[in-house]
Amino acid sequence: DTNLLDIYCEEVMETMDEKRNRILFVGLSCLDMVYVCNHFPEEDSDQRAVYNAWRRGGNASNNSTALMQLLKWKSCHDYEVEFFGTIAHDFPSDFLIKDFNENGIKIENIVRYEESQCPASTVIINAENGSRTIVHFNKNLPELKCESFSKLCFNKYKAIHFEGLRNVSEIRKMIAYVRQKDLKREIKISVELERAVDSLKDLLNDDIDIFFVEREFAKLMNYNTLEETINGIAERVQPNALVICPWGESGAQAIDNTDKRIHSSPAFTPKTGVQDTLGAGDTFLSATLFGLYALNYGLKEAIVLGCQVAGAKCGALGFQHLH
Ligand code: ADP
Ligand code: FRU
Secondary structure (H helix, E strand, O other), X not given: OHHHHHHHHXXXXXXXXXOXXXXXXXXXXXXXXXXXXOOOXXXXXXXXXXXXXXXXXXXXXXXXXXXXXXXXXXXXXXXXXXXXXXXXXXXXXXXXXXXXXXXXXXXXXXXXXXXXOOOEEEEEEEOOOOOEEEEXXXXXXXXXXXXXXXXXXXXXXXXXXXXXXXXXXHHHHHHHXXXXXXXXXXXXXXXXXXXXXHHHHHHHHOOOOEEEEOHHHHHHOOOXXXXXXXXXXXXXXXXXXXXXXXXXXXXXXXXXXXXOEEEEEOOOOOXXXXXXXXXHHHHHHHHHHHHHHHOOOOHHHHHHHHHHHHHHXXXXXXXXXXX
């Protein structure tokens, strides 16, 4: 009986003391069609780009890429990185899978949808200042359900990060599920609140260790400055949480709710000038987690590393030159 076998396997796995060395990113992977232009196009004009590439994008997918680069950089070979999300079954999706594999990112648990189309973004990078303008479209790829998430084998994970997407009620169920499974609280949970989506506010009430809060979401909460955001969010979340806010060219701040100390880091302007800011926030997030989890850094050191690595990312195209 498959059901009984599943239950048996689950029990055996839970009693096994596996090494918790895997960091999981839950969220989106999409196709980014990137064009670098000498200047931002006029509406209804026709200009030639100076560079074009297909990249594997999506926040959780970019987080995995950046973290993997950093683990390789510091020879942290004990760690593994996994991406978990939904993936369609078409030509661009094959490109994403190939790229995950080439980067050594685990994807054995992804949920495939035969009839769906791969979500895609057209990204225009302005070579004058590295700004990235994104037009994103998801025709019909469903978001992840807690039912799929609950099938993961949780004793592998050191940490699980959730990208705050539109499936907030499912994400909340996933977080509650981890807490219920992981009674010894060995798994760290982090979440990214990036977009101005009302339902994301619900996550502020949840049992989450680290909140990454970005400017668009801060605006939705009516916070106008970095200071207002840090203090306002810290008051709303649980008393042991860390709140971390990347703030573009102003760098980042973070607060540890246990002692209420606020830490700051400037941004680090790349020597080559700002070439490509696509995924700067995703890189900051991964480098900060890398500092906290793999290097045992304190909060201040971790956000400084986050800003240094994100700055290096802005100085070159893509994610291959993070240090
Ligand atoms: P997003 O990609 O989500 O818009 P942000 O703009 O908040 O992310 O940037 C994330 C981090 O990237 C910042 O904290 C900063 O350290 C770095 N960063 C962003 N823009 C620049 C820039 N122009 N120069 C140097 N660092 C930058
Ligand atoms: C960058 C990014 C892109 C993707 C878009 C989705 O943070 O993840 O790679 O196209 O955002 O909103």
